[in-house]
Amino acid sequence: MSLYATRRKRNSLATSLAWAAALFGIAWLFLILASLLYEGLRGLSLAVFTEMTPPPGSKGGLLNAIAGSLVMTAIGVAIGTPLGMLAGTYMAEYGRYTKLAMVVRFINDILLSAPSIVIGLFVYEVLVHPMGHFSGVSGAVALSLLVIPVVLRTTEDMLLLVPGSMREAAAALGAPRSHVVAHVAYRAAKAGLVTGVLLAVARVSGETAPLLFTALNNQFWSSDLLAPMASLPVVIFQFALSPYKDWQQLAWTGALLITAAVLALSITARALSAGRRKS
Amino acid sequence: MSDVALESAVARPAVTDRAKALAGIALLDRIFFQVTRAAAVIVLVILGGVILSLVLGSLPALQAFGPGFLISQSWNPVTEKFGALPAIYGTLVTSGVAMLIAVPVGLGIATFLTELCPHRLRRPIGIAIELLAGIPSIIYGIWGLFVFAPFVQTYVQPGLISLFSDVPVLSSLFAGPPYGIGMLTAGFILAIMVLPFIASISRDVFETVPPVLKEAAAGIGCTTWEMMRYVVIPYTRVGVIGGVMLALGRALGETMAVTFVIGNAHKVSPSLLAPGTTISATIANEFTEAVGDVYTSSLIALGLILFLLTFVVLAIARYMLMRLERKAA
Amino acid sequence: MISRIFTRAAIAATAFAAMTGAALALDISGAGATFPYPIYAKWAETYKKETGNGLNYQSIGSGGGIKQIKARTVTFGASDQPLKAEDLQAANLIQWPQVIGGIVPVVNLDGVAPGELVLDGPTLAKIFLGEITSWDDAAIKKLNAKAKLSATPIVVVHRSDGSGTTFNFTNYLSKVSDDWKTKVGENSAVEWPAGIGAKGNEGVANNVSNTKGAIGYVEYAYAKQNKLTYTKMINAAGKVVAPGLESFQSAAASADWAKSPGFYQIITNEPGAKSWPISAATFILLPKDSKDEAAAAEALKFFGWAFANGGKAAEELDYIPMPKTVVELIKKSWGEVKGADGKALAAH
Numbered sequence: 001m002s003l004y005a006t007r008r009k010r011n012s013l014a015t016s017l018a019w020a021a022a023l024f025g026i027a028w029l030f031l032i033l034a035s036l037l038y039e040g041l042r043g044l045s046l047a048v049f050t051e052m053t054p055p056p057g058s059k060g061g062l063l064n065a066i067a068g069s070l071v072m073t074a075i076g077v078a079i080g081t082p083l084g085m086l087a088g089t090y091m092a093e094y095g096r097y098t099k100l101a102m103v104v105r106f107i108n109d110i111l112l113s114a115p116s117i118v119i120g121l122f123v124y125e126v127l128v129h130p131m132g133h134f135s136g137v138s139g140a141v142a143l144s145l146l147v148i149p150v151v152l153r154t155t156e157d158m159l160l161l162v163p164g165s166m167r168e169a170a171a172a173l174g175a176p177r178s179h180v181v182a183h184v185a186y187r188a189a190k191a192g193l194v195t196g197v198l199l200a201v202a203r204v205s206g207e208t209a210p211l212l213f214t215a216l217n218n219q220f221w222s223s224d225l226l227a228p229m230a231s232l233p234v235v236i237f238q239f240a241l242s243p244y245k246d247w248q249q250l251a252w253t254g255a256l257l258i259t260a261a262v263l264a265l266s267i268t269a270r271a272l273s274a275g276r277r278k279s
Numbered sequence: 280m281s282d283v284a285l286e287s288a289v290a291r292p293a294v295t296d297r298a299k300a301l302a303g304i305a306l307l308d309r310i311f312f313q314v315t316r317a318a319a320v321i322v323l324v325i326l327g328g329v330i331l332s333l334v335l336g337s338l339p340a341l342q343a344f345g346p347g348f349l350i351s352q353s354w355n356p357v358t359e360k361f362g363a364l365p366a367i368y369g370t371l372v373t374s375g376v377a378m379l380i381a382v383p384v385g386l387g388i389a390t391f392l393t394e395l396c397p398h399r400l401r402r403p404i405g406i407a408i409e410l411l412a413g414i415p416s417i418i419y420g421i422w423g424l425f426v427f428a429p430f431v432q433t434y435v436q437p438g439l440i441s442l443f444s445d446v447p448v449l450s451s452l453f454a455g456p457p458y459g460i461g462m463l464t465a466g467f468i469l470a471i472m473v474l475p476f477i478a479s480i481s482r483d484v485f486e487t488v489p490p491v492l493k494e495a496a497a498g499i500g501c502t503t504w505e506m507m508r509y510v511v512i513p514y515t516r517v518g519v520i521g522g523v524m525l526a527l528g529r530a531l532g533e534t535m536a537v538t539f540v541i542g543n544a545h546k547v548s549p550s551l552l553a554p555g556t557t558i559s560a561t562i563a564n565e566f567t568e569a570v571g572d573v574y575t576s577s578l579i580a581l582g583l584i585l586f587l588l589t590f591v592v593l594a595i596a597r598y599m600l601m602r603l604e605r606k607a608a
Numbered sequence: 609m610i611s612r613i614f615t616r617a618a619i620a621a622t623a624f625a626a627m628t629g630a631a632l633a634l635d636i637s638g639a640g641a642t643f644p645y646p647i648y649a650k651w652a653e654t655y656k657k658e659t660g661n662g663l664n665y666q667s668i669g670s671g672g673g674i675k676q677i678k679a680r681t682v683t684f685g686a687s688d689q690p691l692k693a694e695d696l697q698a699a700n701l702i703q704w705p706q707v708i709g710g711i712v713p714v715v716n717l718d719g720v721a722p723g724e725l726v727l728d729g730p731t732l733a734k735i736f737l738g739e740i741t742s743w744d745d746a747a748i749k750k751l752n753a754k755a756k757l758s759a760t761p762i763v764v765v766h767r768s769d770g771s772g773t774t775f776n777f778t779n780y781l782s783k784v785s786d787d788w789k790t791k792v793g794e795n796s797a798v799e800w801p802a803g804i805g806a807k808g809n810e811g812v813a814n815n816v817s818n819t820k821g822a823i824g825y826v827e828y829a830y831a832k833q834n835k836l837t838y839t840k841m842i843n844a845a846g847k848v849v850a851p852g853l854e855s856f857q858s859a860a861a862s863a864d865w866a867k868s869p870g871f872y873q874i875i876t877n878e879p880g881a882k883s884w885p886i887s888a889a890t891f892i893l894l895p896k897d898s899k900d901e902a903a904a905a906e907a908l909k910f911f912g913w914a915f916a917n918g919g920k921a922a923e924e925l926d927y928i929p930m931p932k933t934v935v936e937l938i939k940k941s942w943g944e945v946k947g948a949d950g951k952a953l954a955a956h
Contacts, residue, residue: 011502018395021387025478026404028471029411032422039425055649057833086318094312095319104319107326110593113525114586115532117559118329121566121582125332132899133637133681145325152322176304178311206415209534209559213566219652220635220662228637228664233417237535240421241806243813243834248425255418266413270406356671356770357795429818456741456761458804459819543768543805554804564807567639568672568770570796575675 033259040256043249048257052221053235056244062254064221065235068136071223072215072231073204075140080147081197087148088155088196093181105156111149119145120210128214136222136229139215143204150200158192158273159185195273202265206258208233232258329586337580339572348580354545356570361577363584365545369462369555370585373537374530376466376551377473382523384470385477392478393485393511394503405482412475420539423468424460428540432459436552454550458542463551465541472536473526480522484515487607517606521599528593532585534559558585636907639666640673640686642808643773644707644890646829647927648686651918655910663910667808671770671796677701677893683903685893688772689796693869700896702945703870704938705889706911708928709827710856711777712886714813714836716822717743719756721837723850726751728842729784729877729885735823736764737787738802743821751842764803765815765824770796773809776888777825780876784885825886828852829925843885844877855884856928863889865934871941896944898953905953908942912954915939 047061054060087104095101123142128134162185170180186193216228217238232254239251340361341348351362392405436457443449488511496506512519542554543564556564558581569575638648645667652663668676670687677685678699686706696703713727727735731747734740740747743760767774778794792798806815812824813834828851831838840850849855859878865871875887892911898904915938919929930938942954 007502007505011504014504014507015395018387018390021384022391022396022404025384025388025471025474026407029408029475032419032471035422035426036418055653056646057650058653083318083321086315087322090312090315090319094315100316100319104322106594106597108322109597110590111322111326113528113532113589113593115534115559115589117532117534117562118333118582118586121336121562121579122329122332124566125336125579126328128681129679132679148322148325176308178308181311202413206417208415208417209563212563216567216639217666218637218664219649219666220656220664222635222664224635227635228666233415233535236417236421237538238810240424240539241808241814242810243817243830243836244810251421252425255421258415259418262413262415263410266410270409353799355799356797357793357799424818432819456763456821458763460804460815543807544800544803545805556805564768564805565770568669568675570671570675570678570770 036252036256036259039249039252043253044256048250048253053219053230053239053250054246055219056242056247059246060250062232062235062250062257064218065230065232065254066257067221068215068218068230069205069232071225072136072140072143072211072229073201075137075225076143076204077147077197077201078144079141080144080200081151083144084148084151084196084200085155085193088152089159089181091152091156092159093177093185108149108152111145112153115209116146116207117209117212120212120214123210123214131226133226134214134216134228136215136225136227139211139229139231140225142210142214143207146204146207146210147200150203151196154196154199155189155193158189158196161192162188191272195269198265198269198272202262202269205261205265206233208237212237330583333579333583333586337576337583340576340580343573344577348577349584352545352547356574359571359573361574363558363577363581365547366556366558366561366581367584368547369541370531370557370559370588372462372551372555373466373469373541373557374527376463377469377530378523378527380467380470381474381477381526385474385523385526386481386519388474388478389481389485390507392482394507405479408475409479412479416472416533416536419468419472419536423464423536424539427468428459428464431464432457439552451549452551455552458552458554460540460542460554461552462541462555465537465555465557466551468536468540469530469533472533473530476526476529477522480525481519484518484522484603485511487518487603488514515603517599518603521596521603524592524596524599528589528596531592532559532589534563538563558582635662635664636683636903636910637664637666638673638684638686638892638907639668639676639682640893641670641688641772641890642667642810643670643688643709643711643771643827643888644686644927645809646827646833647707647918647922647925650921650925651910651914654918654921655913659913661906661910663907667810669767669769669796669808670772670775673893674770677895680895680899683894683898683900683907686890687893688888688890689775690870690872690874690889690891691893692872696870701893702896702941703872703891703893704941705865705871705873705930705934706892706914707922707930708856708860708875708887708889709829709926710851710859710884710887711773711780711825712828712831712838712851713823713825713841714816714831714838716816716818716820716837717757717760718820722831722835723838723840724752724755725837725839726842726848727839729780732841733781733785733788735762736766736781736800736802737785737791738764760821763819763822764800765806765812765819765822766800766803767797767808767812768805769807771808772796772888772890773825773827774798776874776876777886779874780886783877828856829927832926841885843881843883844879845881845883847881849882849884851884851926853923853926853928855882856887856926858882859884859887860889860928866937871938894945896946898945898947901947901953904945905947908945908954912939 051061052064091101127138170184211231211234217234218228218230236251236254239247352364353360353362439453440455443453496510538560541560544554648665656662673685673687676682744757775796782789782794806812809826809830813826813830816822816824858880859875862878863873915935922929943952945953
């Protein structure tokens with residue numbers, strides 16, 4: 001009986017600890033979201049989307065930062081997606097168990113979580129330094145290097161989910177290999193492939209570290225890709241660490257915008273690939 | 280396309296046409312294959328390029344300081360003497376603090392989600408945690424700076440300092456003054472940041488346990504705790520450690536969440552409340568303004584150290600998760 | 609270096625960009641000192657309204673300004689630590705002072721109003737050396753018989769980046785404390801014996817206003833704009849002075865710009881009963897051989913405009929505009945900035 005009682009006690013202790021852990025963790029995360037909403041919404045106005053980042057003490061918004069982020073993310077995704085997709089196609093369709101695929105798979109998984117600031121250093125060395133100045137292009141290239149691993153991984157995962165029998169059926173009708181991949185496997189995995197791109201956009205839209213010394217920042221509207229370019233995360237970094245109240249307010253609002261965008265992207269990505277669990 | 284090509288080829292008596300069409304198709308096939316293979320090779324080249332550029336960039340510093348760079352504590356742009364120890368120390372301490380907090384809590388959440396949570400809530404809470412894993416780190420940084428650090432300075436640290444002031448070892452761990460920002464604060468923010476990772480990976484790993492094992496455990500009268508302790512954890516140990524290592528890799532390389540609240544002091548100090556610095560925070564803060572080749576090169580050398588460190592940790596993590604995947608298959 | 613391989617690609621890319629005519633409105637880019645950032649940002653905003661041309665100034669610290677202009681990644685650099693004549697020669701740069709300001713100690717203490725606390729150089733040095741750790745230390749009490757000082761621990765806030773503000777601040781501490789001179793020395797970045805590092809004047813101001821018991825040092829405009837508690841100082845003449853236009857002006861008056869090559873002048877711990885002890889000029893650095901002649905010419909135009917029309921805005925933020933005689937000298941020195949054709953770029 002006493003043994004049974006101790007076991008019961010131990011069990012209830014353990015389960016209450018698990019409950020406590022869950023409450024503790026979730027409470028903190030919601031606390032962060034709550035302060036973000038509270039602080040961010042206070043500064044949300046039309047001006048945020050229509051005016052440039054102000055000098056201290058003036059009114060302004062985040063238009064150039066938002067635009068810069070959109071442009072660099074778009075170019076980064078445009079460079080990174082084809083590369084990641086093609087490489088992912090090789091891994092799933094051609095080289096499944098070859099040495100090359102094994103190595104690339106391993107390396108790619110490491111790149112997936114590699115410190116993004118190191119990517120920034122790399123781009124500084126190979127682009128910014130030789131070009132002689134910071135530029136939007138360098139920022140976009142740095143982002144594209146973060147896009148590749150995400151797209152590669154999801155492309156491979158999604159293509160592996162396409163049943164082999166479909167490929168065999170197409171091949172039996174005399175379709176050549178490239179045709180099978182392009183018209184059968186891709187089509188079957190379409191939603192999954194889009195998911196990969198969305199996840200990649202979500203991943204890079206909040207990235208600050210690689211942009212700090214590639215794109216730098218710009219106080220004004222700039223559509224020149226060879227000049228320094230503002231981006232939302234870098235502006236948040238600068239404004240949050242400043243002593244000016246209105247800058248800090250804009251930083252909170254920018255943080256809210258990024259979080260909202262990332263959550264929207266992730267939710268859309270989940271909805272697209274509903275029912276397919278990935279690790 | 281191809282079958283059409285074949286049909287038209289069949290319709291004509293000439294075999295050469297058919298051969299031509301087939302050759303064209305074969306060529307297209309080859310090109311497509313080569314292109315995808317080239318893309319895969321490019322991924323390797325990128326990694327090689329990253330390592331190569333970091334090594335080349337850090338040569339001047341490594342030549343100037345030699346292996347002493349790793350254990351030197353000085354960080355002096357005036358005399359151009361740089362050492363990586365304070366940054367490495369801060370990186371390891373903040374990540375260590377983060378893991379101490381996040382691992383038990385993360386495993387608790389995973390246990391909760393797989394065993395205790397009411398069924399209706401499992402999916403929404405699971406999804407919420409996965410979504411939180413995607414929130415950019417700069418958000419954690421800004422929150423840490425404006426909300427968390429002042430709170431810690433006013434309410435938590437004075438208490439910690441006076442609580443442990445008479446305990447021999449702990450008094451030096453919690454020595455003042457209360458800055459609010461510092462290694463403990465940074466570690467805690469990191470912990471909150473990696474918590475969703477650990478929780479969702481551990482949950483996925485727990486779910487690979489065959490139900491029949493759990494049912495057997497329940498059948499012989501195990502409590503939930505005993506089932507976790509003697510069945511689930513032993514079965515998934517490798518995967519859990521892999522997931523934790525993956526989170527550790529993230530924590531080591533994290534920049535923004537830390538840069539806001541670490542205090543940027545190039546010092547090795549025993550107190551957790553003291554300001555410190557991490558490798559990534561040092562680079563983020565000083566890279567654009569580093570004057571002179573040795574200074575820049577020292578920062579790149581720091582980047583190289585960080586890359587190698589995370590590379591090893593992540594490689595171990597991936598290896599362990601791969602083993603578990605094979606087991607599950 | 610790998611960069612060599614990429615240089616060709618970069619040149620090709622730049623040439624391509626030049627062909628497609630990427631230039632829209634002419635924007636000039638500058639980077640450097642955070643010390644004059646409030647006034648440069650204000651000038652840039654007004655200038656953009658008047659001319660349509662923008663000036664993208666990134667306040668990344670003086671060390672960064674020097675680094676980026678040497679690497680020619682920006683049109684001009686800005687630094688509060690002037691380069692010596694031989695360094696200017698080596699990097700093929702010209703340098704001139706743009707405005708003068710003052711560096712003030714700022715504190716965060718409950719019940720202490722701006723200008724209420726008085727400090728002197730040796731005490732300030734001891735605080736930043738980490739030797740004085742509490743606000744009720746005898747040395748501070750001796751200077752402030754009336755102030756209510758509690759046993760709050762002192763939290764020292766210094767710069768984490770390469771900074772001309774730090775250069776002038778440590779230069780002053782080295783002049784008034786032998787201990788400081790031997791243990792720490794003067795430079796844009798030093799090995800701090802105590803405290804937390806913050807990025808830029810902005811970061812120091814931010815940290816001081818967020819941290820109870822903190823002390824830091826910032827350009828006066830930052831203290832004023834953010835309503836920080838600045839302290840008074842005891843100057844070289846032994847008088848208590850408050851920061852402000854008058855005391856900065858007095859410190860600047862003793863500088864002899866005409867006789868210093870590259871306008872190299874440090875104006876800390878100057879004599880004079882009214883002189884603020886930690887005053888400084890902030891400098892602009894421009895290449896003599898600009899790669900982008902249009903941008904360099906535009907930059908000179910902007911600074912000429914600022915000398916002519918920016919004085920009032922500067923004084924509103926408590927910066928001292930350069931005296932007219934000095935501006936003439938500066939404009940003469942601009943003749944050294946030449947285009948490829950050997951003609952001076954500055955429009956006189």
